[in-house]
Amino acid sequence: MNRVRPFDHFVLILGTLFMVLPVAVAVMTSTHTAVEIHSHGLFLTPGGHGAETYATVLTRQGGFTGQVTGTRMMMNSLILGIGFAVGKIVLSMAAAYALVYFRFRFASFLFWIIFTTLLLPLEVRIMPSYQVMSDLGLLNSYTGLIVPLLASATGTFYFRQFFKSVPDELLEAARIDGAGPFKFLIDVLIPLSRTMMAAIFIIMFVYGWNQYLWPMLMTTEERFFTLMRGIKQILQVWVGSQIPDYNEAFALAILALAPPVLVVVVFQRWFIKGLTESDK
Amino acid sequence: MASIDISNVSKTYPGASAPSVSDINLSIRDGEFIVLVGPSGCGKSTLLRMVAGLEDITGGEVHIGDRLVNRVDPADRDIAMVFQNYALYPHMTVRENMAYGLKNRRTPATEIESRVAEAARMLELGPYLDRKPRALSGGQRQRVAMGRAVVRQPAAFLFDEPLSNLDAKLRVSMRGEIRRLQKRLGTTSLYVTHDQLEAMTLADRLVVLNAGRIEQVGAPLDIYHNPASTFVASFIGSPAMNLIDAEIRGSSLHIGATEVPLGSMQAAQGPVTAGIRAEDLQVTGHGLPFRVDFVEELGAQRLVHGHVEGQPLTLALTPDAALHDAFHLSIRPGALHLFDTRSGRRLPQPESGVFASRVLA
Numbered sequence A: 001m002n003r004v005r006p007f008d009h010f011v012l013i014l015g016t017l018f019m020v021l022p023v024a025v026a027v028m029t030s031t032h033t034a035v036e037i038h039s040h041g042l043f044l045t046p047g048g049h050g051a052e053t054y055a056t057v058l059t060r061q062g063g064f065t066g067q068v069t070g071t072r073m074m075m076n077s078l079i080l081g082i083g084f085a086v087g088k089i090v091l092s093m094a095a096a097y098a099l100v101y102f103r104f105r106f107a108s109f110l111f112w113i114i115f116t117t118l119l120l121p122l123e124v125r126i127m128p129s130y131q132v133m134s135d136l137g138l139l140n141s142y143t144g145l146i147v148p149l150l151a152s153a154t155g156t157f158y159f160r161q162f163f164k165s166v167p168d169e170l171l172e173a174a175r176i177d178g179a180g181p182f183k184f185l186i187d188v189l190i191p192l193s194r195t196m197m198a199a200i201f202i203i204m205f206v207y208g209w210n211q212y213l214w215p216m217l218m219t220t221e222e223r224f225f226t227l228m229r230g231i232k233q234i235l236q237v238w239v240g241s242q243i244p245d246y247n248e249a250f251a252l253a254i255l256a257l258a259p260p261v262l263v264v265v266v267f268q269r270w271f272i273k274g275l276t277e278s279d280k
Numbered sequence B: 001m002a003s004i005d006i007s008n009v010s011k012t013y014p015g016a017s018a019p020s021v022s023d024i025n026l027s028i029r030d031g032e033f034i035v036l037v038g039p040s041g042c043g044k045s046t047l048l049r050m051v052a053g054l055e056d057i058t059g060g061e062v063h064i065g066d067r068l069v070n071r072v073d074p075a076d077r078d079i080a081m082v083f084q085n086y087a088l089y090p091h092m093t094v095r096e097n098m099a100y101g102l103k104n105r106r107t108p109a110t111e112i113e114s115r116v117a118e119a120a121r122m123l124e125l126g127p128y129l130d131r132k133p134r135a136l137s138g139g140q141r142q143r144v145a146m147g148r149a150v151v152r153q154p155a156a157f158l159f160d161e162p163l164s165n166l167d168a169k170l171r172v173s174m175r176g177e178i179r180r181l182q183k184r185l186g187t188t189s190l191y192v193t194h195d196q197l198e199a200m201t202l203a204d205r206l207v208v209l210n211a212g213r214i215e216q217v218g219a220p221l222d223i224y225h226n227p228a229s230t231f232v233a234s235f236i237g238s239p240a241m242n243l244i245d246a247e248i249r250g251s252s253l254h255i256g257a258t259e260v261p262l263g264s265m266q267a268a269q270g271p272v273t274a275g276i277r278a279e280d281l282q283v284t285g286h287g288l289p290f291r292v293d294f295v296e297e298l299g300a301q302r303l304v305h306g307h308v309e310g311q312p313l314t315l316a317l318t319p320d321a322a323l324h325d326a327f328h329l330s331i332r333p334g335a336l337h338l339f340d341t342r343s344g345r346r347l348p349q350p351e352s353g354v355f356a357s358r359v360l361a
């Protein structure tokens, strides 16, 4: 079983290169100046201008109003990603808790209604959603950016399945131990769902972080711009006659890549646990 | 500590056509150990869970002490329950598991600590207090579950088949432990099991349930010696009591072509079900003709399975008794039970006579 199989390794190495090379190219290229990139194309060797490029990207006041820096955009993206993930977890957990543990009429009917919203992603209902937000005066606000994205059938579904697999006796023991519905949720269900929450957090954070269409529609003020829009902004200079800031675009792309990677690295231990091991 | 009074209690699950438990009357004295026993689905858990407050009571009343608890929340009934699958909180240590109920009741921390320590000592859980349930064996988990009940110092313990998930040997030792603990604490206990041996060994009084009704209530030996019906007779005791179709004519019992004199004129006449325990049959020179089918060796005992007059019968012999293909059997005096064939209820028993039988020519 432990024989070294060259071919297997060859395939694995090939796969790794395929995944890593583009990122490596982006990192290396971002350390050269725009002029070098324009004349030589992409680089696989480090250049000498990394520090200044990243500093510029993070701190330069850009845009028409000069209100937005890379740091600012990064913060906006973080607010969107974290707010979106946390909001989704809280909301879908609450919904699943109600669906599983409270007896009310049409509970399963309601669940299927929630489930069918999977067929209606934001892109389908983007106009009505925009209309609602605009009527509520929530354009150009974090609330408007995050809230319409929160309703989540998938999260509710995962939590519902998980809660259903928690043995009834646990609830009964807790009832006899004097824990009311709220205490049971806080003291028993949430700790048991930790790995589940970590898994959903990763998925949702990345999803929120990568949002492009909705932020573009919702926010017209530059101080609400997210990184995803920032990258495009830089390349738009193309219309003029000057050389686009390729280096900055690459740097920004790397910056946009980093937080999701970090989240995955930090949470993956729980993530894998949540997928494979049940703690009941 | 308190008495429990169950009067006319019934339960019909929503959507069910027939009640799962009907018209149960039971008075449990303070400190008594009551075991509910019966086959699967007879409503033992349902009854227990109604006392616990985990199931709504559809009819009748349950009193704990002098308090009507029909509408009282489980937490406020002053009971503790031990579940079959332990139901320990997986993310809490043994200590936290035991303390959780007390914490919710705002018991002072020092009090909690001393009670947990006391329970841990009693149940020999000291070394495991900081472990999670995952890192414990089945028997240890069961002890934690009992510790969780003990620290609460409740008016009553409710057990729902707490030993069913353990292996046979552990079950026997845990059985002893439960009994010892209950004796020592003197806490009123209601214990559900479908294992008649567990029921016999634990109970002060036994309640035999059948299809949602009480079949018989009594001390274990009382029930063993005077089963109120064929159901109880076949359920309590191992091996199960032999039940044989027979007929009473005048002052004797006829099993097939064999006649067993009963000594006196019987009130009941006609077909009856005769119940004889395997150990109440003796090998004699003449009497019930018994043909051996196969033998089960239990070590201390030897169970011989065979037929009498075409009806299956089991016989318990000492291991040193000689084995033949056929025996003649007599019934130990006073050990014959008569039941009504149709209703299965116990009939007035014959005076203890000599039941040597005689084969009709």
Ligand SMILES: Nc1ncnc2c1ncn2[C@@H]1O[C@H](COP(=O)(O)OP(=O)(O)OP(=O)(O)O)[C@@H](O)[C@H]1O
Pocket (backbone or CB within 6 Å): B013, B014, B016, B020, B038, B039, B040, B041, B042, B043, B044, B045, B046, B047, B194
């Ligand atoms: N939630 C429920 N809804 C409907 N019927 C139920 C429910 N729980 C139990 N029953 C029915 O009530 C009857 C008694 O069930 P119960 O669980 O009390 O049996 P039990 O004596 O504890 O059996 P076991 O030894 O298998 O645990 C059964 O016929 C069962 O099908």
Ligand SMILES: [Mg+2]
Pocket (backbone or CB within 6 Å): B044, B045, B046
């Ligand atoms: Mg049961």
